[in-house]
Amino acid sequence: MSATIPVDTVVALLDAAAAERDVDDTEIRDLLGDLDLPADAAARVGDGISRLRGGSERWRRRGRQLTALFSSARELAQLRDVDKLLERLVERAHDLVGTDVTYLSEFDMRTRELRVRTTLGTVAPAFLGLRVPPGMGLASLVVERRQPCWTSSYSGMTQAPHDAHIDATVAAEGLVSLLGVPLLAGEEVIGVLFAANRVEHSFSPEEISLLSAFADHAAVVLQTARLLARTQEAAEETRRAYGQLARHVEAMERASEVHSDLTTLVLQGGDTTAVAGALGKALRCRVTVLDADLEGDDGSRRDEIRKAVEESRRSGRCVTLPGSGHDVVVAVVAGQTFLGALVLEPGAVEFGPVELRTAERAAQITALLSLKQDALVEAEQRVRGDLLADLLSDDPQRRAGVTQRALARGIRTAELRTLVVVSLPAEHRRPAARAAGRAAGSGGLIGEHADWVVALTCETDPAAAATLIHKAVRRAIDQPALAVAAELDAVPRDVRAQLEAATACARVLPALGITDAAVTSDEYLPYTALFGPGETRVATFVRNVLGPILDWDATRGGNLLTTIGAYLDNRLSPVAAGRALHLHKNTVLQRLERITELLGDDWQEPDRLFRIGVAVRVARLSAPHRG
Structure with missing residues (x-):
């Protein structure tokens, strides 16, 4: 119907x-x-x-x-930053599927591990960054099968092996049901996208299909973003490489310029100052040249420079100066001979390998020029030494024409005003003569003569000349040296006489305990006149005159020498001597009685008192130097 x-x-x-x-x-x-x-x-x-x-x-x-x-997918395609893309990817997946938790695990092709990279909806801090070993858990099953995998109850999951640490982290987050889909870029797995609930849930085919479709879109976008990031990194690396190449080419051009300038300096006979100027101009920096004594810097960082120089001598390379930012020190060395150092303070150009190598080559050129200058100085020193030897010779024929020959070397003998004799061991005389020559300047005559180093200078003040030469010699040899100066009235007429006076004084002074000082012969003329050139005569004289007193003081710890000195200094007044010694007059009288017992009743007779006075002064003069 x-x-x-x-x-x-x-x-x-x-x-x-x-x-x-x-x-x-x-x-x-x-x-x-x-x-x-x-x-x-x-x-x-x-x-x-x-x-x-x-x-x-x-x-x-x-x-x-x-x-x-x-x-x-359209929104994700507009993102280029990988980290932001991962965050937005998880947010969109979370909105699409509507689960309690969404997260993405990144797959490492090298270690085969998965690491939770981004999450949404999680509460446990340990979940972010969770690592899943190869072959463990639902995530590894997704990677192996390259297709979605899910479970309505993680604790009862049997299709993949469990890991205790992963199980504990999942339980702490309260996750029960999980769905994971692969992020595929061609045949390569780049990660796994998860949707999870805190209750049992059977994921429908529509949910699985939807998350898989989203994962396919996301994988393409993510892979594209990664490729773009790598491209940008490669482009940036290319720009950096180009910049480095440009800087290297510029540095090589500067190095070539310095090499050309230094070669010209060597051929034209330039000095170390010219090397510093050429190096500073090319590297746009300040260059300071230090000598072998590291003189030339302001001295405030002498210890740091010395340490850096020692390291540079060992390595042959530039050394950055500690505490100075980027200052560089390079030693100037010829074989085992240390000649000085270069200190470079960077300016407009940053020091790189090429600049440092350029500085090292400049140090080598400096060493060559220093050796050349030293050779010239040595030759000039020999010539001047020969002139000095002729000037001091007993042979009239050798002295003839010295003034004209000296004038040919730029030395005006009429302007030589002071003679300085330096007493020191033979092994130190040669470097001492070179040091004295530098100190005296181009107008002086310096050389070795007999057992002395003799310098004729243009300095008009003998004390100043002695101090100048003594300081230069001491700095060069770092050993005690005795410099005695004598004033010259006319050269060459009185040179030999003043040499005898200065050497006589230099022989007497060690007997007085003076072995490291700068003095004039006039200061010690009375002692030179009394004792002549023999050192032993001084000690013999003092012993003959004051022997009993010296023995008494030595064996009994007495002060008879001090007492007799105060007595003589205060016009033979016991009262004044007591005030000078901070003693009572009776104490002084008792000591004078002991002196009478030791020296005899006639010790205050005029002739004998004169000799005692001289001996006391010699003994007191030598005591501080010997102490």
Whole structure:
């Protein structure tokens, strides 16, 4: 038996089935109740309408999901920063699937590990950064199969091995059901995207399909972003390499310029100052030249420079000066001979390997020029030494013409005003003569003569000349030296006489305990006149005159020598001597009685008192130097 349904009713039923609003079963039953249909027919129509409504709802939901999917894909495609892309990717997946937790694990091709990189909805701090070893857990199963894998109860999962640490972290987060889909770039797995709930949940095919589709889009975008990032890194590396190449080319050009300038300096006979100027100009820095005594710097960092120089001597390379930022020190060495150092203070040019190598080559050129200068100085010193030897010779023929020959060397003998004799061991005389020559300047005559180093200088003050020469010699040999100066009235007439006076004084002074000093011969003329050139005569004289007193003081710890000296200094007054010694007059009288017992009753006779006075002064003069 068939029944007909009015067209309006059919249209109303179809509208109800396709409506996006909620349509309950009562409305459909009302529409069917207006028809005169058998019960089974009405039921069949109602079932059909319900199926049609369900299918329509699924298609609408699928449409919304696809719209959201493509919208997310477009948004993700606009991102270039990989870290931000991963965060946004997880956010969009979280919105699409609507699970409690969404996270992404990145796959390491080298170690085969997975590491949780980005999460949304997690509360346990340990979850972010969780590492999954190869072959363990649901994530590794997704990587191995390259297809979605899921479980409604993680604790009861049997399709993949469990790991105690992973299980503890998942339990701390409270995750129960998990769905993981691979992020594939071609055949390469780059990660796994997870959707998880804190309750048991059976993931539907639509949920699995939707997350898989999103993962496919995300994998392409993520791989593209990675490739772009790598491209940008490569471009940046290329720019850096180009910049380094440009700087290297510029540095090589500067090095070539310095090499050309230094070669010219060597050929034209330049000095170390010119080397410093050429190096400073090319490297746009300040260059200080230090001599072998490290003189030339301001002295405030002498210890640091000395340590850096020692290291540079050992390595042959530049050494950065500690505490100075970027100052560089390089030693100037010829074989085992240390000649000085160069100190470079960077300016507009940053010091790199090429600049440092240029400085090292400049140090080598400096060493060559220093050796050349030293050779010239040595030759000049020999010539001047010969002139000095002729000037001091007993042979009149050798002295003849010395003034003219000296003038040919730029030395005016009429301007030589002081003679300085330096007494020191033979092994130190040669470096001492060189040091004295530098101190005396180009107008002086310096050389070795007999057992002395003799310097004729233009200094008019003998004391100043002695001090100047003594200081230079002491700095050069770091040993005691005795410098005695004598004034010259006319050269060459009185040179030999003043040499005898200065050497006589130099022989007497060691007997007085003076072995390291700068003096003039006039200061000690009385002692030279008394004792002549023999050192032993001084000690013999003092012993002969004051022997008993010296023995008494030595054996009994007495002060008779001090007492007799005060007595003589205070015009033979016991009272004045007592005040000078801070003693009572009676104490002084008792000591004078002891002196009388030791020296005899006539010790205060004029002639003998004179000799005692001289001996006391000699003994007191030598005592401080010997002490």
